[in-house]
Each structure stands twice: as C-alpha cells, then as structure tokens.
Amino acid sequence: MAVDNDGIAVVTLQRPPVNSLNLDLLQAMNNTFDDVAKNKSKGMILTSASPTVFSAGLDIMEMYKPDPKRVETFWVTLQDMWLKLFGASFPTAAAINGHAPAGGCLIATSCEYRVMLSGKFTIGLNETALGIVAPTWFQDSLRHTIPTRQAEIALTTGKMFTVDEALKVGLIDETAADKAEAIEKCKKFIKRFDKIPSLARGMTKQIFRQEVLKKLLTNRQADTKQFLDLVNQPKVQQSLELYLAMLKQKSQK
Ligand SMILES: CCCCC/C=C\CCC/C=C/CC(=O)SCCNC(=O)CCNC(=O)[C@H](O)C(C)(C)COP(=O)(O)OP(=O)(O)OC[C@H]1O[C@@H](n2cnc3c(N)ncnc32)[C@H](O)[C@@H]1OP(=O)(O)O
Numbered sequence: 706m707a708v709d710n711d712g713i714a715v716v717t718l719q720r721p722p723v724n725s726l727n728l729d730l731l732q733a734m735n736n737t738f739d740d741v742a743k744n745k746s747k748g749m750i751l752t753s754a755s756p757t758v759f760s761a762g763l764d765i766m767e768m769y770k771p772d773p774k775r776v777e778t779f780w781v782t783l784q785d786m787w788l789k790l791f792g793a794s795f796p797t798a799a800a801i802n803g804h805a806p807a808g809g810c811l812i813a814t815s816c817e818y819r820v821m822l823s824g825k826f827t828i829g830l831n832e833t834a835l836g837i838v839a840p841t842w843f844q845d846s847l848r849h850t851i852p853t854r855q856a857e858i859a860l861t862t863g864k865m866f867t868v869d870e871a872l873k874v875g876l877i878d879e880t881a882a883d884k885a886e887a888i889e890k891c892k893k894f895i896k897r898f899d900k901i902p903s904l905a906r907g908m909t910k911q912i913f914r915q916e917v918l919k920k921l922l923t924n925r926q927a928d929t930k931q932f933l934d935l936v937n938q939p940k941v942q943q944s945l946e947l948y949l950a951m952l953k954q955k956s957q958k
Pocket residue numbers: 722723725757758760761762763764765766768804806807808809831832835837838839840932935936941944945948949952953954955956957
C-alpha cells in the first residue's frame with residue numbers, strides 16, 4: 706500500500722495481481738485508515754496500483770480449507786475495515802480504476818464518493834450469482850448508495866454493472882478518462898468541505914450512517930458465527946473449489 710500526502714491521503718491498494726483482500730491487506734488497510742485519522746488529513750482517496758482491477762473482493766484462498774483461527778481473525782479484520790471506512794469521520798472517495806466485484810464494491814460503496822474509469826470494467830455485489838449471500842452490511846452499503854428497489858434487484862440477481870449502468874443508477878458519481886483524472890475529481894469532491902467545519906461535517910456523517918454501523922456493532926459475534934458456519938459447510942467448500950478452478954482456468958486462457 707502506498708500513501709501520498711498533500712493534505713489529502715491517496716491510498717493505493719497494491720497486492721498483485723488483483724488486490725484480493727487477504728488478512729495481511731486488510732490489516733494494512735486498517736493501520737492506514739488509523740494513520741489517516743491521526744494525521745488529520747483533509748480526506749482519503751482509495752485507488753489501485755493495478756491498471757485493470759480495483760479489487761477482486763475477498764481472497765477466496767482465505768476461505769478455502771481455512772485454518773479455524775485465521776479465518777475467524779480474517780472475518781473480524783474485514784468487519785473492522787468496514788467499520789473504520791464506512792464510519793470514518795474524514796471525507797472518503799474511491800478512484801475506481803478497474804473491476805470492483807463483491808468486496809471490491811463493498812470498499813467503493815463504503816466511501817462517500819466514487820469516480821470510475823470509463824471502459825469495460827464492472828462493479829457490483831455478485832454474491833448470489835456465486836451461490837452465497839452478501840452479509841447484511843455489504844447489502845446496507847449498496848442500499849446506502851443506490852435506491853432501495855434497484856439495490857434489491859441488483860443483490861438478488863448478483864448484478865455486475867457496466868460503468869454506464871453504474872453512473873445511471875448512482876452507484877458511481879462520475880466517470881474519468883484515466884486514473885489521474887479520477888483522483889483529481891475525487892480531490893475536487895473532498896475540497897468541497899474546505900469551508901465546512903470538520904466537526905459538524907464528521908458528526909453529521911456519523912449520525913447519517915449510525916443506524917447501519919450500529920447494526921453490525923451490536924451483532925458482530927452473530928455475524929462472525931454465521932460466516933464461520935457457512936464457510937465450513939462441505940457444500941460451500943465444494944463451491945469454492947469449483948470457483949477457484951474456474952478462475953484459474955480462465956486466467957490460463
Ligand atoms: C465465493 C464463495 C465464498 C463463500 C464464503 C462464504 C460466505 C461469506 C462470504 C460472503 C462475501 C463474499 C464477498 C467476496 O468478495 S467473495 C470474492 C468474489 N470475487 C469475485 O467473484 C471476483 C473473482 N475474480 C474475477 O472475476 C477476476 O479475477 C477479475 C477481478 C475480473 C480480474 O480479472 P483478470 O484481470 O482477468 O484476472 P484473472 O481472473 O486472470 O485473475 C488473476 C489471478 O487472480 C486470482 N483471483 C482472482 N480473483 C480472486 C479472488 N477473489 N481471490 C483469490 N484469487 C483470485 C485468479 O485465480 C488468478 O490466479 P492465477 O494467476 O493463479 O491463475
């Protein structure tokens with residue numbers, strides 16, 4: 706992860722090849738988010754070092770034949786990442802310079818503003834298409850971003866939106882021709898708060914988001930148990946094996 710700081714922290718996800726979210730990356734993100742808060746940055750922009758993938762979502766290897774202790778730590782660290790990002794008092798924006806499926810879409814929708822590169826990229830919560838259920842807080846992040854009816858249809862169909870579709874439904878706020886332009890547009894969004902007192906801004910954001918945050922905070926243990934029960938089911942392990950094989954086969958073509 707690289708952080709440039711000119712008052713606005715630009716945090717670049719850098720875990721080749723596809724920025725899949727494993728335990729190490731999630732821990733690094735959490736430390737970085739804490740640093741951004743401590744350094745009193747004006748705001749934070751998340752982007753990717755890959756030219757084609759913002760993030761491929763959760764690292765499936767963390768869930769396939771998992772070590773019991775590690776997979777639990779993985780999930781709790783993912784919850785922490787979401788609580789820190791969705792609940793950040795500082796302004797957040799995502800310069801989405803590539804595909805953003807599942808957990809990649811979760812990161813983007815946890816931010817306050819999204820600019821995505823024009824091109825053949827897709828974004829969405831595709832869990833149902835994989836035969837799994839997007840956790841409540843994944844669903845809440847989408848519902849917080851696009852109208853409820855469109856969110857329900859997108860979630861139940863596992864829809865991956867093209868850039869044009871994402872713009873039309875409000876899943877992204879703007880498009881950009883390249884990464885530099887996407888970052889500039891995110892900076893422009895964050896600079897809109899230059900004349901707004903940061904305490905009032907931060908508190909307003911937290912009040913606006915508190916219901917959704919509270920849902921996970923008061924349900925963390927049950928959420929973790931639900932995940933662990935699901936991931937340890939033989940049928941889920943079988944699906945993960947097939948999905949991994951499919952991804953491998955695709956990448957070798
Ligand atoms: C999936 C069942 C989970 C069951 C667990 C139980 C339930 C609770 C969990 C609920 C929440 C889940 C949220 C998630 O985030 S699950 C992850 C969903 N992610 C995806 O479906 C994306 C899969 N990846 C892709 O579609 C593509 O890789 C891409 C992001 C569009 C990029 O395409 P491309 O640039 O062509 O790259 P390749 O496909 O060739 O991939 C390169 C390399 O990376 C490996 N890989 C890709 N995605 C993942 C991943 N999410 N985890 C681990 N590894 C991944 C891929 O296999 C290739 O590896 P090799 O080079 O070794 O072949």
